[in-house]
Amino acid sequence: MDPAPDVEAVFRAEYGRAVSVLVRFLGDIDLAEEAVQDAFTTAVRTWPDTGVPPSPAGWIITTARNRAIDRLRREATRDARHAEAALLHTPGAPPEEGPVRDDRLRLIFTCCHPALAPQARVALTLRLLGGLSTERIARAFLVPEPTLAQRLVRAKAKIRDAGIPYRVPRDADLPDRLAGVLAVVYLVFNEGYGGDPALCEEALRLGRLLAELMPDEPEVTGLLALMLLTEARRPARYGADGVLVPLPEQDRGRWDREHIAEGQELVRRCLRRDRPGPYQIQAAINAVHSDAPTAAATDWGQILRLYDQLTAVAPSPVVALNRAVAVAEVTGPGPALDLVDALDLDGYHVLHAVRADLLRRLDRRTESAKEYARAAELADSDAERGYLQRRLRELGRPVDT
Structure with a gap:
């Protein structure tokens, strides 16, 4: 049987865990990554002959540990000898529960440390916890691969040189630090929801991992x-043409x-x-x-009350814009338009799309068309742009291409 699918499945499920375990003992992210990658390379080469081991994760971690010991023995520095000693006194395979769970959590908080730039936090999280390649992450975030690689190098160097601790924050520090971790995971999800399902899958996997580790x-x-x-x-x-279908029309x-x-x-x-x-x-x-069951059956009153609660807990212009959409459904487009006009979000295409829709419902078609055109000009994706241009055509206005 071709073991490649098995190796790939183990990689997706266990890469972050294996790196976490090795980082704990080595104190060196690069060395931990290289050792785990070597272990998976060995699996691809040897599993066809030996078969998939009964505990694939344990096999990967033990093999990675041995690769790290071999490399450290070739390096004659004092730090390398200390790291080798730590690994030699570590059991061959870690337990399924207990410290392993904490290792993954420690790595998440290390990746999302506030001393690192936000872009670096996202890249490190996807690289170390998800095992995504540098090329894959760069493609998802529309940056050149060398640029993304340099972000990773600088982030790892900062962790090492600044002595960023590999640990879960103290209880008193946890709320602020956890908010940063969750923001990174949600950013990954939103990037994927704009057109890359694989990133959404990765964000969901990270979300499930966090929920398991912090129930x-x-x-x-x-x-x-x-x-x-x-x-x-x-x-x-x-739709079948790739154009965005808004929630009420889905x-x-x-x-x-x-x-x-x-x-x-x-x-x-x-x-x-x-x-x-x-x-x-x-x-x-x-x-x-x-x-x-239908858009018409939506309980907009309850949604508006929830937006009132969200405004009290986490006010922002975007929350206010979404609340205005609910106001339009409860009290009408006129009051909602007044709320939208008070917001300072001129460069945000969703504001112009919402304003266009409210103006259309008020039968102010010329103004509505102008807002749809502006929203289409600012839109992030072809799918959104196609929907907005369709609205323009429905108003009998030409569409610039």
Whole structure:
């Protein structure tokens, strides 16, 4: 049997764990990565003859550990001898539970340390916890591969030179640090939701890992619920022509019911904890949308109350814009337009799209067309641009190409 699919599956599931274990003993991210990559290369070469071992993860970690010892023995520095001694006194394979769980959590917080630039946090998280290649990450974030590689090199050097601790923060520091970790995972998800499903899958995997490692943190649960409920709509989000289909026009029969059921259960779990935070509230808003069998049946009153709560907890212009959409459904487009006009988001294409829709509903067609054109000019993707241009054509206006 061709072992390649097995190696790939083990890689996806265990790469981050293996790197985490090696980092704990080596104190060197680069050496840990190289040792784990060597172990997987060895697996590709040897598993066809020996078969997949009973404990693939343990085999990878033990092999990586041995590769690291071999390299350290070739290096005659004092630090290398100390690291070799630590590895030699480590059992061949770590236990399935206990410290291994903490190792992965430590690595997540190391990757997302506030001393690192935000872009570097995202790149490191995807590289070390997800095992994504530098080329793959660079392509997802639309930067040249050498640029992304340099970000990774600088981030690892900063961790080493600044002595950034490889640990979970103290309880008193955890809320602020956890918010940064969750922001990185959500950024990965949003990048993927703009057109790269693989990044969404990776964000969901990281979200599940965090939920496993930190089951008592309701915002972790809330983020996972939010991503599941949002991802559930992906099958209906684009038409056959690749053009964006907005939420009210989507075929809800195409939504992923398993994701919705899981996300709603997580939202209920958050409600029982009664410690609301921004991700939990956003998840609850998406749960209300997922409850409605049709767009017309949406409980906009409940959504507006949730946006009021979100505004109190985490106010921002984007939250205010989304709240205005709910106001339009509850009290009408006129009051909503007043709210939108008070926002300073001129370069944000969604503001112009919302304003265009409100003006269209008020039968101010010339102004609406101008806003649709501006939104199309600012749109991030061809899918969104195609939808906005279709709206322009519906208003009988020419579309610039």
